Amino acid sequence: MANMKKLRRDYGDVIWTGKKCIMGLPISFTRxxxxxxxxxxxxxxxNIKEDEIDLYKIVDKTMxxxxxxxxxxxxTIVVTSRDCDTPNKELVSVKKPRQVKKLLDEAVKLERDKYMVRGRDMVGANLHDHDGFDAHGDDIDADYDETAEE
Known part of the structure; x- marks a missing residue:
């Protein structure tokens, strides 16, 4: 119970926590x-490495x-997101993966509703618009409009 109190203190409202299992036993150092x-x-x-993905950026989940x-x-649950740092994340060898995926689905839906975002709204979200970038190498800016000079 003390561990859950520490997790809530460090991370906020924890819905689920689990460890990577080796031969069915949670003996790894991945949480x-x-x-x-x-x-x-x-x-x-x-040495601890911590990575995070905002739930509203998740676009697909497979098992x-x-x-x-x-x-x-x-x-193993594979999460695909529109996160620039981590577009794909694997929750490797977790216990009761179908229940975990269901919890993840519900949490993602609530976050998307909160931000009024759908997966289709984020298509190309991590692409950057470089103004003045010459995409074709012909010294013509992609945003240049010839009719504007006339």
């Missing part, structure tokens, strides 16, 4: 934390099950 707004991945013991994972009740 996944799902809050109401963000999906965190925390890796390491001495993979190897034979070994199915034997011990685990699975």
């Amino acid at each position: 996944y934390i799902l809050t109401t707004t963000v999906l965190y991945t925390k890796i390491g013991f001495f 993979k099950f190897t034979l070994g994972q199915r034997m011990v009740g685990c699975g």
